[in-house]
Amino acid sequence: MKLSTIARQHWAALRTLLVLTAITGLIYPALVWAVAQLPGLQHRADGSIVEVQGKAVGSSLIGQLFTDADGNPLPQYLQPRPSMAGDGYDPLATSASNLGPESIVDSADKPSLLTLVCTRSLEVGELNAADGARPFCTSDGMGAVLSVLGPRDARGNVVHPTQVISVNQPCATTTEPFLATYAGARVHCNDGQDFSHGQLVAVEGAAVDPQVPADAVTASGSGLDPDISPAYADLQVNRVAAARGLSADQVRHIIAENTTGRALGFMGEPAVNVLGVNVDLDELTSGG
Structure with a gap:
């Protein structure tokens, strides 16, 4: 094979590599990022981070524990469902039993x-x-x-x-x-x-x-479920209300504000976002 033929083949391969690198490594990721920044999508694309007074306290899409240093449930907070992910709600060890x-x-x-x-x-x-x-x-x-x-x-x-x-x-x-x-x-x-x-x-x-x-x-299949059923939330109302000095109706109102219905009206079940409820409870009792 002539040297010139080898050179042309390698030059074609190099150009293909550069073009595909630009498309898949630069243009496509930039396009996906730009679409994700559109109104209505940006919050989810950025992890659905929940902030309180400018400080991130969690994600509305990933559950977390509300326990003391010894692992005991804090009575003033709505408690999530069990988790088998690591020591509980560990995103790096998402799993079921x-x-x-x-x-x-x-x-x-x-x-x-x-x-x-x-x-x-x-x-x-x-x-x-x-x-x-x-x-x-x-x-x-x-x-x-x-x-x-x-x-x-x-x-x-x-x-x-x-x-x-x-x-x-x-x-x-x-x-x-x-x-x-x-x-x-x-x-x-x-x-x-x-x-x-x-x-x-x-x-x-x-x-x-x-x-x-x-x-x-x-426990959920992922171990990271951020939501609980309205029935489980209602079971916890009196405890949370007593621990915070609130009425049961006040707690139920906050739970209702953080409850989503079935997707498109028929898929799935209503769900209560635990982090959303607990953040609102903290703001109410702290006078925020």
């Missing part, structure tokens, strides 16, 4: 999703002076799950239980199982024996209509 509806048996080093939900429900109920009981949960915040052992029928169901174990209630911490008997057999606490060959039975219990909403006890 990856636990699904079949996660009902605790392991030695990790609680099941059911027990997490049960424990959170009791904690939310205690914080807000509400009943934290919910279906398939024991009174001490564990998953109400039995391992039933005995002869089985053709479908694999135990017909005559010979032994029943409350799998999520260790004998070391439980004096009495959540259920005394099941199908005529006495229920025992979990003494560490192998119960994997038993039939797992989740017991619904009497708390079929829990006061604590689902979003108060379950």
